[in-house]
Amino acid sequence: xxxxxxxxxxxxxxxxxxVLFYTRTFPTLEKGYxxxxxxxxVLAVLFIIAGITLVAQGVRSGERIITFDTSGITRSGxxxxxxxxxxxxxxxxxxxxxxxxxxxFILLFSLMKWLRVFTRWSLVMACGVTLAIYLLFAKMLLVxxxxxxxxx
Amino acid sequence: xxxxxIHTAILLIAKPYVLLVIVISAVYGLFVGAIPGLTxxxxxxxxxxxTFFMDPVPALAAIVTMEAMAIFAGDIPGALVRIxxxxxxxxxxxxxYALTLQGKASLVLGVDVTVAAIGGLIGAIILILLAxxxxxxxxxxxxxxxxxxxxxxxxxxxxxxxxSLIKGMVSLLIGLFMTTVGVDITLGFPRFTFGITDFLNGFxxxxxxxxxxxxxxxxxxxxSGDLSFSIASVKTEKLFVGIGKVLRKYxxxxxxxxxxxxxxxxxxxxxxxxxAWIAYAVSKRFSREAEKFGTGHIEGIVDAGTANNAALGGxxxxxxxxxxxxxxxxxxxxxxxFMKGLRPGPMIFQRTPEILYAVYIAFILANLxxxxxxxxxxxxxxxxxxxxxxxxxxxxxxxxxxxxxxINNTTFDVGIMxxxxxxxxxxxxxxxxxxxxxxxxxxxxxxxxSFMVSMIKSEWDLTVxxxxxxxxxxxxxxxxxxxxxFFGFLRGRxxxxxx
Numbered sequence: 300x301x302x303x304x305x306x307x308x309x310x311x312x313x314x315x316x317x318v319l320f321y322t323r324t325f326p327t328l329e330k331g332y333x334x335x336x337x338x339x340x341v342l343a344v345l346f347i348i349a350g351i352t353l354v355a356q357g358v359r360s361g362e363r364i365i366t367f368d369t370s371g372i373t374r375s376g377x378x379x380x381x382x383x384x385x386x387x388x389x390x391x392x393x394x395x396x397x398x399x400x401x402x403x404f405i406l407l408f409s410l411m412k413w414l415r416v417f418t419r420w421s422l423v424m425a426c427g428v429t430l431a432i433y434l435l436f437a438k439m440l441l442v443x444x445x446x447x448x449x450x451x
Numbered sequence: 452x453x454x455x456x457i458h459t460a461i462l463l464i465a466k467p468y469v470l471l472v473i474v475i476s477a478v479y480g481l482f483v484g485a486i487p488g489l490t491x492x493x494x495x496x497x498x499x500x501x502t503f504f505m506d507p508v509p510a511l512a513a514i515v516t517m518e519a520m521a522i523f524a525g526d527i528p529g530a531l532v533r534i535x536x537x538x539x540x541x542x543x544x545x546x547x548y549a550l551t552l553q554g555k556a557s558l559v560l561g562v563d564v565t566v567a568a569i570g571g572l573i574g575a576i577i578l579i580l581l582a583x584x585x586x587x588x589x590x591x592x593x594x595x596x597x598x599x600x601x602x603x604x605x606x607x608x609x610x611x612x613x614x615s616l617i618k619g620m621v622s623l624l625i626g627l628f629m630t631t632v633g634v635d636i637t638l639g640f641p642r643f644t645f646g647i648t649d650f651l652n653g654f655x656x657x658x659x660x661x662x663x664x665x666x667x668x669x670x671x672x673x674x675s676g677d678l679s680f681s682i683a684s685v686k687t688e689k690l691f692v693g694i695g696k697v698l699r700k701y702x703x704x705x706x707x708x709x710x711x712x713x714x715x716x717x718x719x720x721x722x723x724x725x726x727a728w729i730a731y732a733v734s735k736r737f738s739r740e741a742e743k744f745g746t747g748h749i750e751g752i753v754d755a756g757t758a759n760n761a762a763l764g765g766x767x768x769x770x771x772x773x774x775x776x777x778x779x780x781x782x783x784x785x786x787x788x789f790m791k792g793l794r795p796g797p798m799i800f801q802r803t804p805e806i807l808y809a810v811y812i813a814f815i816l817a818n819l820x821x822x823x824x825x826x827x828x829x830x831x832x833x834x835x836x837x838x839x840x841x842x843x844x845x846x847x848x849x850x851x852x853x854x855x856x857x858i859n860n861t862t863f864d865v866g867i868m869x870x871x872x873x874x875x876x877x878x879x880x881x882x883x884x885x886x887x888x889x890x891x892x893x894x895x896x897x898x899x900x901s902f903m904v905s906m907i908k909s910e911w912d913l914t915v916x917x918x919x920x921x922x923x924x925x926x927x928x929x930x931x932x933x934x935x936x937f938f939g940f941l942r943g944r945x946x947x948x949x950x
Contacts, residue, residue, distance in 0.1 A: 301880055301881055302881060307621070307881060307883075311621065318628075321643075325640060325642065326638055326640055328637060328638070328907075332906075332911055334635070334637040334638050334640070334903075335635035335637060335638055335640040335642055337903070338631055338635075338899045338902075339628070339631045339642065339643075342624055342628050342631070345620070345624055346621075346624055346628075349617055349620050349621050349624065352617050353617060353618075353621075356617070372674050373674075373675075376673065376674035376675060377674070379673035379674060380670050380673060380674050380876075382673075383666075383669055383670055383673055383844075383848060384670075384869065384873065386845075386848060387666070387848075387852060387865060387868070387869045387872075388869070390852050390862070390865060391862045391865050391866055391869070394862065395862070399853075403849055403853075406845070406848075406849065407845050407846065407849055410844075410845035410848070411841065411842055411845050414673065414841035414842075414844070414845070415841060416839065416841050416842055420842065424842050424845075424846070428845075428846045428849060429849075432849060432850060432853050435501070436500075436853050436857055440500075440501065440504045440857065441504075442853075442856070442857040442860065443860055444853070444856075
């Protein structure tokens with residue numbers, strides 16, 4: 300998923316502008332020497348320089364300001380990516396409630412099924428991987444994975 | 452004294468538990484390296500949540516072994532399916548595949564594993580000889596020198612990136628900016644935390660690395676519709692036939708590539724992949740049969756295959772001596788050592804030399820067992836490539852999630868992983884390299900803290916950075932590095948005008 304150099308440059312400039320504006324609320328050291336805001340501000344100025352250079356390069360090469368090139372990626376590929384991201388969000392919000400085992404099984408099974416693994420294999424792998432991760436992290440490394448519904 | 456340290460280190464490594472960890476990491480490294488789309492850096496990021504709970508010696512031995520195996524194993528799919536297993540094998544993938552088509556796959560892979568082990572040993576020996584010498588110098592460093600060192604490291608990371616210099620700089624700035632989140636050193640003021648307490652200590656390093664190298668890689672893999680390969684078959688019975696002849700013919704190449712690889716590895720930001728490209732180019736430049744390159748000629752493979760494994764040892768030199776990572780893998784290692792309260796730098800040479808010697812021994816051991824393990828991997832190479840990626844990717848994703856969660860037991864870190872994963876995916880899709888950002892994340896705090904501390908000590912007199920002789924030299928090097936792109940630009944202009 301490519302965007303034009305010009306738009307990357309513009310995003311950097313806007314971001315840096317917001318940083319410069321926001322850091323004005325930061326306190327300063329004694330005698331007015333810069334403190335917490337110095338480093339972010341220096342970076343913001345460098346972001347602006349890089350941004351202007353990218354915009355200049357983009358304009359010189361005659362590219363359109365807003366391009367959003369998805370030619371390198373198929374429609375199903377894009378859906379796959381969104382599902383992967385959705386799976387992470389699902390885990391963040393539901394793992395506490397459902398517990399690790401159930402969440403992991405649901406995510407693995409549905410992702411594998413979507414990626415066209417046979418149902419039987421999806422079931423076996425979803426159970427196997429969940430068990431392996433559980434044994435490694437919860438049993439060997441003593442990470443308190445959430446129990447949730449599984450713990451009832 | 453030294454013998455005593457070596458003895459202690461051998462005792463630390465020779466425990467059954469550590470040896471078991473080494474064997475498991477070896478298998479893991481071979482597997483990850485041999486699967487296209489999974490890189491050695493990703494393997495490190497995924498290994499870290501597990502090693503985080505170990506003692507330093509097994510943890511470091513695991514990473515050293517894993518990386519040696521993974522960089523070699525990247526050659527296997529290069530020869531069999533014409534896809535490099537890791538970016539470090541990309542330089543000679545066409546050459547390897549051309550030889551495979553001539554029916555010489557077993558010769559290519561046999562040479563690959565042998566020169567990988569030799570290259571790895573050259574890198575390890577240079578590491579062992581060079582690191583203590585540099586550490587003597589580093590003992591004299593103060594916050595001024597560390598500031599310049601961080602500057603040199605970061606500048607190198609931008610200058611060595613392939614492609615646009617400006618995009619390398621953007622990447623570095625993104626990494627540096629991420630380190631400004633959290634409590635600042637001068638006043639303890641919470642910056643960019645927006646009231647979220649989880650942000651007070653800054654971005655959690657491990658979830659960020661898992662996001663940047665794990666999640667983004669999974670996204671890239673599932674985005675291509677086709678998740679299977681067609682595999683060339685290899686007859687592996689006569690794996691080592693003809694290798695002696697190749698090694699004898701190209702012994703000078705091996706020595707030269709070992710040095711080139713190690714040196715590139717030492718440069719911050721440049722690792723095994725760039726080492727391989729440079730060694731391949733050098734090989735072609737000095738070859739008597741340069742016209743054969745690209746048509747299935749083993750010479751370039753010998754050079755590049757030696758250099759990428761040699762670069763691994765090189766990258767540990769600045770990492771151990773100065774705490775400045777030589778590549779993305781050592782960047783992750785340094786980040787983790789920091790989290791464990793072990794600050795890499797000259798002090799570990801004095802305080803915990805046994806850890807250092809354990810790293811040395813792990814390097815030598817890893818490269819010695821590379822040959823038997825590598826042979827097994829070559830024999831099983833076709834099978835490994837048949838592991839369906841549509842099963843593998845969900846499993847890796849789950850591992851990423853749990854690995855991120857495991858460090859602080861919070862789903863907030865899983866969110867960090869998600870955010871950095873998306874960021875890295877977009878960066879790579881737009882030719883913005885990720886490696887400078889990682890160096891920025893690792894070195895940002897060192898850079899800011901050493902600058903602010905120096906400034907407050909000297910009451911904001913900027914010239915103090917040049918008062919001490921070592922500092923002045925490092926400062927001049929830094930300024931020279933910053934000016935170098937402009938020299939290149941001016942020279943290019945002059946040439947254009949002449950033309």
